[in-house]
Amino acid sequence: MMDEQVLRGARILAADDEDANLRLMRRVLEREGFTGFTATTDPAQVLPLFHQVRPDLVVLDLHMPGMGGMEVIRQLRPSLAAEGWLPVLMVSGDLDPEARRRALADGAKDFLAKPYDPAEAVLRIRNLLEMRFLHRQVREQNRLLERKVAERTRDLELAQVEVLERLAQAAELRDDETGEHVRRVGDLAARIARAMGLDDAFAEMLRRAAALHDVGKIGIPDEILRKPGVLSADERARMNTHTTIGARILAGGRSELMTMAERIAVAHHERWDGRGYPRGLSGEAIPREARIVAVADFFDALTHDRPYRPAFPVADTLAMIEREAGLHFDPDVASALLALHG
Template identity: 50%
Template sequence: MTVDAEIHQARILVIDDQEANVQLLEGLLHAHGYTNVKSATDSRQAIDQYAEFRPDLLLLDLMMPHLDGFQVMERLKPMIADGDYFPILVLTADMTLPTRQRALASGARDFLVKPSDATEFMLRVRNLLETRLLHLKLQEYNRTLEQRVRERTQELEDTHLEVLERLALAAEFRDDDTGQHTRRVGESAAHLALELGLAGAQVELIGRAAPLHDVGKIGIPDAILLRPERLTPLEFEVMKTHTTIGARMLSGGRFALLRLAETIALSHHEHWDGTGYPQGLAGEEIPIEARIVAVADAFDAMTNDRPYRQALTRKEAWVILWAGAARQWDKTVLEALESVHWREEAMPAAAGGALQPVL
């Protein structure tokens, strides 16, 4: 079965007290091939409908009699397993900042203002369902690995790597439509690890785990992730959760690669002086792999175009990095990056002046 077919088999639950709105949403979904749709105009039925239908996506109005959308989300929380990715798309005419912030804090993954553009609505539905499908596949794959750990083969190992690589790309495509940032960070991190004298096996693991550093961005709403303006304090708090979301998604793995990816996802925003997040680690309390990825990630983000700004020159990036030495970044890792780039610039023109993979 193709990915497209799997997505269109997804179960979608619509909760809105206005019959006209329900009919409009059902009509749009059916017109785009989503036929497994249930709805309710009485929000008191939401919990029973969820328990019976087990939807993959909830389309939820906020302003409703009996139970409003916030109360529905609160009652659903105990029914959603820890680490489960259940997307809720809030549809509301109230797009004031307090309402949006409260919706995000209550468990919404995304929101749209009513009336919404039909094309944008369908794109967001598909995006949330694709993420849900990837998350379910990863969960199922981890269960399969648990059952077959004693008979692991090279084919399973290759498939495992491919799933992780695709998961990294799924997160990366959210804010980099080239999908190249994660690849570059992986290659750069491997070069830094080699320059710092880490063992060959550890260098390879870092190179493969580093692209998953931002996998938790899968759980950050587009309205925050792609916002070109400065985030509000509450929005930044939501953005910061990509570290813990990523760590939870990768947790519990038996393989060294998954364990290292979990460590990197959790700690790559820690600062040398202890002012980073999420744990406020300082100095060598921060795992060396996370310190390496922090530098590789920062340099690549600075020197390539991102949704929120244009690329800086290498000179401009170096000024920022060295200004943060021994505060945000490990000075030793910055020195390693400088050595790697010095050799890169010294390469003959015929070599293209580009880092070559070391994996």
């Protein structure tokens, strides 16, 4: 049952060219406990009053000089539509059925004939207000449900990402005893993105997505992944498949984060000059996020010990990246990394 306090606190906007009619309606409503009554005898004032008062119900006289009730409804139509469901009660001494039909067709929700019985007027107004508040409750409930669904979807996506991050870390532990490489690459990629002037939202998403860049290594045998010496051509070809394996693992994600991670996984070994793998993309055909991760991955991999070689000095690694700018790496990304170490 509708809360009486809420109902009686409703805001009602009425327009009638006869001030006596408005005074009568005010007395009838106030006697029933309604307190939010605003009235005007000028139909041209209905629209500005509508935006000022934000009514729950509009009461219009059908026939007013200069602008009739139906013309007022047509003026209000965009504002009424924005409210979802906001009723208009048309009042008139015109008993012509066609006039009623036109009023209802133009958007009025109910019709009250003059002279009206005060008890009937109150009942019609109460019914319309109850419908107004019920519609508003349903809309709020729908918004709440949509928010909960969005939160649940986000939680599921984050859980999925967490599982994949753990999978990526598990793969990395076979190649990096600390398992910290994927985290460091993500952090460095985000710093590079910010140094390039990219926004924080992109940088944060990149930080999480970049951590999945080598998830495909889970499908590479230990004898290849941990081989201390130089890989044969066949072994190198097998190692290179970690990009397409990673893309398959990440494929089908519906969130922007997962689709970014998929693009990074498959393209972070492409080269600016087109001599990378797996598709030989070049220049800006390589996704920007993959170009950033390519530099971050290269820098971190070379400056930390691996099972097959010791770490390179940072200065030497930066010099290599500077030389490879425009060949292996996107020049802008390389410049951003160098600026971070300048």
